[in-house]
Amino acid sequence: MPSDKDAEKAPGDSVFVCSQCGECCIGYGGTFVTNQDIERISAYIGTDPRGFVEQFCNLSGDRPVLAQQDDGHCVFWDKVCTIHPVKPQMCRKWPYIESLLIDFENWNIMTSMCPGMKKDVSSRVVKDWVKKMISCTES
Numbered sequence: 001m002p003s004d005k006d007a008e009k010a011p012g013d014s015v016f017v018c019s020q021c022g023e024c025c026i027g028y029g030g031t032f033v034t035n036q037d038i039e040r041i042s043a044y045i046g047t048d049p050r051g052f053v054e055q056f057c058n059l060s061g062d063r064p065v066l067a068q069q070d071d072g073h074c075v076f077w078d079k080v081c082t083i084h085p086v087k088p089q090m091c092r093k094w095p096y097i098e099s100l101l102i103d104f105e106n107w108n109i110m111t112s113m114c115p116g117m118k119k120d121v122s123s124r125v126v127k128d129w130v131k132k133m134i135s136c137t138e139s
């Protein structure tokens with residue numbers, strides 16, 4: 001098990017390095033987009049927010065989620081994320097989700113779905129990253 005001292009040398013890489021396998025970009029769980037996401041992505045792909053929601057989103061309840069291609073991949077997946085610089089908050093936060101602050105066991109469950117997440121990591125390092133992501137996305 002890595003020590004906190006080891007983790008401090010390279011905090012991000014010590015717990016997660018994305019292999020860009022795309023596993024998290026497939027499925028019907030729903031990638032929610034905030035109003036800010038909609039504005040950023042619309043500007044990036046050169047459309048207006050209303051047209052973006054109509055063309056690229058479905059509704060989950062009354063909230064827009066990114067639509068899927070026929071094979072279940074996100075509408076913006078094409079071997080890589082084609083909107084990477086402006087991808088939704090939900091995608092940018094992964095795997096540093098807020099529930100880890102409440103129950104760190106979630107990390108070990110999530111590692112079975114995401115090969116980029118390392119097992120037996122320092123909970124303190126992960127929780128620090130969760131807090132950083134919250135402060136980044138709130139600003």
Ligand code: SF4
Nearest residue numbers: 018019022024114116
């Ligand atoms: S499943 Fe994990 S490793 Fe694969 S693309 Fe998603 S974040 Fe990266």
Ligand code: SF4
Nearest residue numbers: 025074076077081091
């Ligand atoms: S926006 Fe990009 S990172 Fe997010 S699910 Fe779609 S393809 Fe994956």
